[in-house]
Amino acid sequence: MSTTAEHAEHPKFLAHHFYTPGQQADSAKLGMWLFLGQELLFFSGLFLAYATYRFFYPDTFLEAHHHLSVPMGGFNTVVLITSSLTMALAVRAAQTSNQKKLIWNLVATIAFACVFLVVKYFEYSAKFHHGFLPGKFYTGHGIEGLPHLFFGIYFVMTGLHGLHVIAGIGVLIWILMRSKRGDFSAEYFTPVENVGLYWHLVDLIWIFLFPLLYLVK
């Protein structure tokens, strides 16, 4: 990686089938955006299901959402937004070849992601305790209408989002290890940037999930 010349020498990080680092970086970024596009379409099915049943059973949704904890959900929202900030700072650190800042921001992002999951665990436990479960497992009391549908949608949406958070922690750890190895610098930071894009999407989906599920009016 001693050279910045694009044609004369092939930098170590440049795959054989690309001609310039710019071509490689552009390709990776376009690929990532397309991947995010398909992620959105993936979640769109759930948002549509949510909209359909909220339209069918508005009273159930209003009634059932009171049993979700707004403080916990709100806290998690703050946690995820903050993690997005540390992620953005990590990308910036990679762009400016600030090794130490890059590593610490990645560690912070991973820590926030774990906090999110821990809070989610307590939320889920409370639902299990009260029997507010999906479909035929619903044993709760005190909610009129069809609360099993609401909790079905709640668990599928937040569960799939949670899986994305776990996957996010996985790729963040991978990026952290590569950062420690010194793979990234101002010349080459595409993987950091792409993981950042993914992490912002995970954050963004939660920003929609929170009001839709917790703040029904």
Next chain:
Amino acid sequence: MSTEVITDSTVDAPGHAEENYLQSGKGVLSWLFTLDHKRIGLMYLVSVLSFFLVGGLLAMVIRIELLTPEGNLAPEVYNRIFTLHGAAMIFVFLVPAIPASLGNFILPLMLGAKDVAFPRLNLLSFHIYLFGALFLVYAILTGGIDTGWTFYTPYSSSFASGSVIAALFGVFILGFSSILTGLNFIVTIHKMRAPGQTWYQMPLFLWAIYATSLIQVLATPVIAITVFLLMIERSLGIGIFDPAMGGDPVLFQHFFWFYSHPVVYLMVLPGFGVISELVAVHSRKNIFGYKAIAFSSVAISGIGFLIWGHHMFVSGQSEFAGILFSFLTFAVAIPTAIKVFSWVATMYKGSIAYTTPMCYVFTFLFLFAIGGLTGLFLATIAVDVHLHDTYFVVAHFHYVMVGGTLTAFLGGLHHWWPKMTGKMYNNKLGNLGAFLVFLGFNVTFMAQFVLGTRGMPRRYHTYLPEFQFWHVISTIGSFILAIAFFLILGYLMHSIFRGKKAPHNPWGGVSLEWETATPPITHNFHGQPIVTRGPYEFPEIEDVEPAKAHA
């Protein structure tokens, strides 16, 4: 000339240049873990053809069963067989057939690139494909599925027996393979075109693959979430699609067709792309209406997202929605017709060679025109109410999927076979095969149009005696078709072992894939090819009509 750099080294010294992609690396592992798009394409080709064989044999069982009004199979067995036929043909044959096999092989070559943008993702997508297909096989071995390939709820979620979850999981996994392929191709087309190759100098096959990839990336995640919800519904009973719990089974149909209608275009658009190549090269004429064909691919892909409701005219959606869906379905006929007219106009006054690929073009044009036009019958709401779920529908989509996609696939396979294997097949046997496909196909499915209009419902294993005549005709046709496919398999296999060595450029094509060695070298090209002319500007045209070429 467009590529002086390359022609120097490959034509002058074909013998001792560089070893070709088939020779570099020996052993099964060198194939299974290769990053070379050509080898991955070839592995896809073998896989999809294997599943085509499985799906085809299941179809033969169906046709034999339908020889007599009473039938011999138990109804449950029959249901499993037609479901597996549909699921195998759609999810593991038609969807990956052209893009993942021919596309993988040809796309980087046409772009003058060394590989696709993400070679490792490409390999991953193949491994995911195998893994997903494994689940389908597992589902077959552990009781099969009898829901039809459409998995309609609440039957599939609450009542059907068998390995529905395993099959659904297979579909879920296969979807990711398809998404990754599409993503890879879009990025490759955007970022890896050779210098001088503008969008309008790309071969039309690439425009078609581009439009296909858009569908793969944007529609497939919706089927993923749909089958995911259905798996949860079936295993945990969350009630989303279960009317007994307040869920809406029609919502499943909306979800399902939001993917499964665009997937029809996902399957047929690459076929359009193949035909655009074949018709120009084998008629020795510049393609008629390049931009019209290119943009109609994108238009079909776009409108294709908005017409899923025409599968649901009788499922209780609002009448207004029905009218809109009907109108938009008619609209998709416009870009499709633009393509067909352009292909026919390309042939006009061309120097048509009766090669095997060209025979498949004729087959395609004839069969696809019937398939497309009968689609308009079904887009008409009043007519659809009468024809819905009859053999008319079965015949219609077989004309499009087999008559369109499969014949285009076979045409493309014959067109690029010399490039892929370095061997020539017997042209006479090839033409005979194409003719038998044409004959057998028409006998099989024309009879089913008649059955459908007379009220024979689809998916029934018994029927009224008055339908028997047409069922027998259809079964006879299916045997002709089977003979044709085994003939094709036979002479293609023969060509690999005994075939003549293929010349460098057997059809005189001028797109970049013909500029490299046959079979191509591992890195595709020596140096970077530079494009200075269109993909259909054959040298003899420039000589005859210099004025027109400049205008």
